[in-house]
Amino acid sequence: MSDRMTVAVYGAAGHTGRFVVAELKRRGHGVIRVGRDAARLQESIADDREGVWRVAAMDDAAQLDAALRGADAVINCAGPFLDTALPIVDAALRAGIPYLDVTAEQPALQQLVEQRDERAREAGVALVPAAAFYGGLADLLVTAAVDADVPIERIDIAIGLDSWHPTRGTRVAGERNRATRLIQRGGALTPLPLPAAEAAWSFPTPLGEMDVTMIPFTEVLTVSRHLRVDTIESWLAASALRDIRNPNTPPPEARDEQGRSAQQFVMDIVIEQGGATRRITAAGRDIYAVSAPIVVEAAERLASRRTTSKGGVVSLGAIFDAQDFLRALDTVKVERHPIAAPILAMKEAREMR
Template sequence: MVSNHTAVAVYGASGHTGAFVIAELLRRGLPVVAVGRDVSRVPAGVPARLAAIDDAAALERAFAGCAVVINCAGPFLDTAPPVVEAALRAGCAYIDVTAEQASALSTFERYDERARAAGVAIIPAAGFYGGLADLLASALVGDQPVDDMTVAIALDHWWPTKGTRQTGERNRVPRVVVEHGRLVPMAMPAPKTAWTFDAPHGVQDMEQMPFSEIITISRHLHVRNLRAYLNAASLSEIRDAATPQPVAIDTQGRSAQKFVIEVVARDREGTRRAVAHGQDIYAVTAPLVVEAAARLLDSSFNRSGALTLGQAFDAHDFLRAFGPEHLTFALHAI
């Protein structure tokens, strides 16, 4: 349960993802406060508060009177600890959108007990990477133990933002997967495979590239072996310094990028598959975290601690909240 305040503070409000989050909060009629070291690009009429990441007192003042803080400012290895600390001091719940495994794992391990004591929820990795796969996996298997699970993602393009570039340069922590129920370093060189997606992505060459979904899924689901792959074409783009940033092509500010994410679970009962399609991985993060914030604001929500989206909420119900303009998903037995 959060405080009796109703405003949602967005840290990193002037960034690419932060702008999508503010727009979605406004669309849903939720009170929003923009926070950051630069709020010059915040939409007119949105309350804005200046706070640098290294100014603990300013962060706490900026979050005062809010119920939820959504952190959109990476690299999260650097921003998550001070923003979580300030949110806890201000009595706020916390959500972030990190794809960084080390950041998500640290948040879970460092802040679960304190969040429980404070009676608030802390939800790291609630965006496209981390959150969406966790919801799909939770809806697919529930509490049932699974022998093997694979997350496969294909992007028809990956036009990286400036923040994505900065995070990639900062995050040099070795990536992990789950083997025999334990987090272990990913094998190097990264294993490769081929994957057949539904149209329009079709057959894709894939490279093992685990993001924060490994941390979120293994946090609460009983999975013996867990791996994640990304299509090689999108990896080639993001590894190329000449690849441009995303360009808006519609009234929502989304790029033309199309994505598909599949979660496949195998056990003695057979094989099951969850699949979701959408447009623009940065844009789709906004309805995910805003839906989470709206549910945290609901007086009936009574969970606390460091949680994943699939732990905090009913995954089926959460996914059904999205219209086809944001996301389509399906669950299949194979």
């Protein structure tokens, strides 16, 4: 296979899909834009002389098969993934190509594990849900920081956002996804205790101390799929949670030539393993935009066989060299920090009230 690949991007005309298309083209790859709305697809290729677009409805297998023809992989950027993942996965399995998506929806990932993992393993096709900011980035950070052969006592994943201006797709997915959120305790997935715990977290710069709420996304599932962990809890900045729950919060606004918003993020992870405590963080700008290089890097590595995957539903940390993958992400700053006692002490003290 040459270095150039062709990727079908479902939801290419959407907010995240446009970032993914731009990243693929920046790296010199071919793109097939796929979606349900012909007018939006045509508008998305207005300035692209080589633009290829194909319409495919979720309930039309023949259209999906035609849309993926000639592609080396498919990236699904169209939520709600509870509705879109299975039909596109089935088309990818028929085509014999890898499937990747950017979901933050726990039930969508579980659906793939329960209903398509065995079939994908038999076919030798990799299915990589949550290969993005939510799910994938935390999985890479944890995998890079731990000894995979040693059981892990506890992982706390704190997501600090200075704001969250949700896209229409995020809002629709939130309305569709009413499933009980899961954390991990005692080595098993368990429902999030309600009311959700509230705490404080001391993030590295530029965020500092923020109130957080226990709100797990797909990172709990991606990490627990391949690492032995007793407890995984995930926290989100309370101010960002208020933003996304407020129906009047506007969508993200482009603030640079790449179309990124001004949003700043810090993903801060504290790991307890074998009597030692480690802390690893990733910082950057715009959680939607930063998902593009993550999922495209994964697609490249799958296409070039730089992976241990033999098929099935897999996560980034399970099938790639996590440290090498993180080094390849030039839009994410990864650092290891010393442990300051108040990080966990403040969380525990707040929970006891």
